[in-house]
Amino acid sequence: MADDKKDLLGPTGEHVRRNVTRIREARGLTKKELADRTAELGRPIPPLGVSRVEAGTRRVDADDLVVLAVALDVSPSSLLLPLDDREGVLVEVTGAGQVLASAAWDWLDGRGRLGGNPGTDLRPTLDYEQFGRPPGRRPISDEVAQLLPQALSVYGRTDG
Numbered sequence: 001m002a003d004d005k006k007d008l009l010g011p012t013g014e015h016v017r018r019n020v021t022r023i024r025e026a027r028g029l030t031k032k033e034l035a036d037r038t039a040e041l042g043r044p045i046p047p048l049g050v051s052r053v054e055a056g057t058r059r060v061d062a063d064d065l066v067v068l069a070v071a072l073d074v075s076p077s078s079l080l081l082p083l084d085d086r087e088g089v090l091v092e093v094t095g096a097g098q099v100l101a102s103a104a105w106d107w108l109d110g111r112g113r114l115g116g117n118p119g120t121d122l123r124p125t126l127d128y129e130q131f132g133r134p135p136g137r138r139p140i141s142d143e144v145a146q147l148l149p150q151a152l153s154v155y156g157r158t159d160g
Contacts, residue, residue, distance in 0.1 A: 009056050011092035012080055016065065019079045021054045023072045037071035077108035110137065 009017065024034050031050040038045040043063055045053070052058030053068075060068065069076040081104055082091055089101040096104075096114055107114040113128045129138040 009059065010094040012094040013059060014056065015081055015091075016060050016079050017054055017056045019083070020050075020060075020068055020072070022083070023074055023078070024050075024054075027072065029072075034068075034071055038067050041067050041070055043067035077105075080108060081105060 020034075024031070029037075031054070032047045035045055035047040035050050038050075043066075045064060045067070049058055053060055053064075065076055065079060069079055072079075081093075081101065084091070085101045085105045087102070090098045091101045091104050093099050093104050093114070099114060103112075103114060106112050110133060113125060
């Protein structure tokens with residue numbers, strides 16, 4: 001029965017459970033100590049819950065993910081992917097399938113889209129910036145983005 005529940009986790013859930021264990025152990029924390037930290041932060045995950053997260057028999061929702069990241073003193077993104085971004089390494093990302101680990105990390109770090117080539121996919125890249133990043137964190141300002149389609153047409157490009 002536990003295997004059936006474990007099979008319900010997708011690839012990202014598997015990364016989360018492995019990373020919680022890896023980081024908790026690297027920090028020298030017991031499951032109880034991690035549970036105590038989550039309780040102190042106002043989103044209690046009891047020791048049995050931590051055990052189940054690590055065993056893959058308890059799903060982690062968005063609030064759990066964030067409190068675990070705060071309690072472990074890491075970024076939420078560090079729980080979502082394997083700790084590997086070597087050249088050519090592929091990782092499984094829920095909804096995207098196998099992608100280069102470096103591209104997945106860039107995406108989680110807000111550095112770019114998960115797919116597409118910025119040199120040929122300008123409109124989706126601009127949309128990514130507009131809908132997925134606050135104005136002060138966009139590498140291309142709104143003003144420049146509005147001028148790009150006109151500038152591209154001058155140079156014979158139509159991807160804007």
